[in-house]
Amino acid sequence: MTDNARSHTSPTPPVTLLGAGAMGSALARAWLAAGHPVTVWNRTPARAEALAAEGAAVAASAAEAVAAGRLVVVCLLDDASVGEALADADLTGRDLVDLTTGTPAQGRARAAWATERGARFLDAGIMAVPPMIGKPDSGAYVFYSGSPELFEEHRATLAVPAGARYVGADPGFAALHDVALLSAMSGMFAGVLHAFALIRREDIAPTDFAPLLVSWLTAMAQLAHQTAEQLESGDYGKDVVSNLAMQAAGNVTLLRTAEEQGVSAELLTPYTELMDRWLAAGHGDEDTAGMVELLTGEAS
Structure with a gap:
């Protein structure tokens, strides 16, 4: 039976996986547990030994692994590693899914590279850490973009390790x-660190403070919906509760408190300075959504 025939007729089609690091191993185990035949390759062969003991076939080379089946999933260190691993592989007729973390430009370039070599392509972004993979209730999911036909054909297989969310042909x-989500997370963690720094020298247990912090951030995160509506409509004054002028005035207290507590304000000042710039441009009665124009260079 050909690779193409197997991919269409088997309820648990074979998967080739390049990369047996922490995330790659978690993905392989999820597919193995679901009954999918898995062929794995790793640059350091010893790292694939544990997967072999659990039923995976270990290929001697990336090219050999690619030849084992139609669906080829790549989870390596970086985009350069993908190119190096697949340099000698015949990708003709293969469906290549790249779960390696990269940039949008790298995803587009890798798609063109794969197409030139006769493969369909999906780029992906994993919104999870390895312990969340293969656990339906963990909330883990993966963004996919690229060939819609590839995604639809392999949707069930791709959804085994984590939820599969298709976000477009680009x-x-x-x-x-x-x-974008990771950047938002980074900003949130910056605020979390600053908050803990403020109470660091006081008789306030971090473990007592943490539930208050989580509850507050969870409630405030809902305002992202309002920001989205303002950005889509272009009306930055729509449904404003606390306008930019009020928020900028409140920043004085935030910065003064940091100084009193002996805490560096370096995690706050980039944002407060951006607010001051937008306020000086005459947007005091609006919400903060319009500050996006300062970040994108749209503001005159």
Whole structure:
């Protein structure tokens, strides 16, 4: 039976996986547990030994692994590693899914590279850490973008390790969604660190403070919906509760408190300075959504 025939007729089609690091191993185990034949390759063969003991076939080379089946999933260190691993592989007729973390531009370039070699392509962004993979109730999911036909054909297989969310035919969109969410997370963690720094020298237990912090951030995160509506409509004054002028005035207290507590304000000042710039441009009665124009260079 040919590879193409197997991919269409088997309820648990074979999967080739390049990369047996922490995330790759978690993905392989999820597919193995679901009954999918898995062929794995790793640059350091010893790392694939544990997967072999659990039923995976270990290929001697990336090219050999690619030849084992139609669906080829790549989960390596970076985009350069993908190119190096697949340099000698015949990708003709293969469906290549790249779960390697990268940028939107890298996703688009890799899609063109794969197409030139006769493969269909999906780029992906994993919104999970390895312990969440293969656990339906963990909330883990993966963004996919690129060939819609590839995604539809392999949707069930791709959804085994984590939820599968298709975000568009543009191969760069998966990475863009991934990085946008991670960037928001980074900003949140910056605020979390600053908050803990403020109470650091006081008789306030971090474990007592943490539930208050989580509850507050969860409630405030809902305002992202309002920001989205303002950005889509272009009406930055729509449904404003606390306008920019009020928020900027409140920043004085935030910065003064940091100084009193002996805490560096370096995690706050980039944002407060951006607010001051937008306020000086005459947007005091609006919400903060319009500050996006300062970040994108749209503001005159």
